[in-house]
Amino acid sequence: EPDRVCDGCGGTGLRRTGRLCGKCERGVIKGLGSWRVQVPRGIASGQVLLAAGRGHPGSGRGARSGDLRITVDVEPVYTTEGLDRVVRVPAEESVLAHGGLLEVQPPVGEAVRIRIKPQTRPGQRIRLRGKAEAGRDLLVELQSIPDAPIPVDVVRI
Known part of the structure; x- marks a missing residue:
């Protein structure tokens, strides 16, 4: 009220x-x-x-x-470049080096899983066609972050 x-x-x-x-x-x-x-x-x-x-x-x-x-x-999560939307997504160094899957939340709709190819460089962009507002493309820019440390009790010597 x-x-x-x-x-x-x-x-x-x-x-x-x-x-x-x-x-x-x-x-x-x-x-x-x-x-x-x-x-x-x-x-x-x-x-x-x-x-x-x-x-x-x-x-x-x-x-x-x-x-x-x-x-x-x-919110500074998404920026605009021309007609495209850009999101910077952190990716562990091992995922960039060896490949893997990352989950990305577009500005509209459900989260999307993207496949990262081995030997991907930090700053490289992946285009997701039609995944931004009004059918725009979403550019996913990969940002390198250090791998999470493995807990000591998991490491076998």
């Missing part, structure tokens, strides 16, 4: 006697709400979206609610 004007004081925060409203003390009853907001494609961090009439209730009887301003913070 979103914030709403207090029905005890009509949004003024004061009773007719001039004292603070005991129900709200400021004219507004706090609430929580959630709304779907259309985020335009290609929006950048720091840009502001406006949800008209979704802000704080207006003060006084019949006053219009304010606008809710939403500052966008784009």
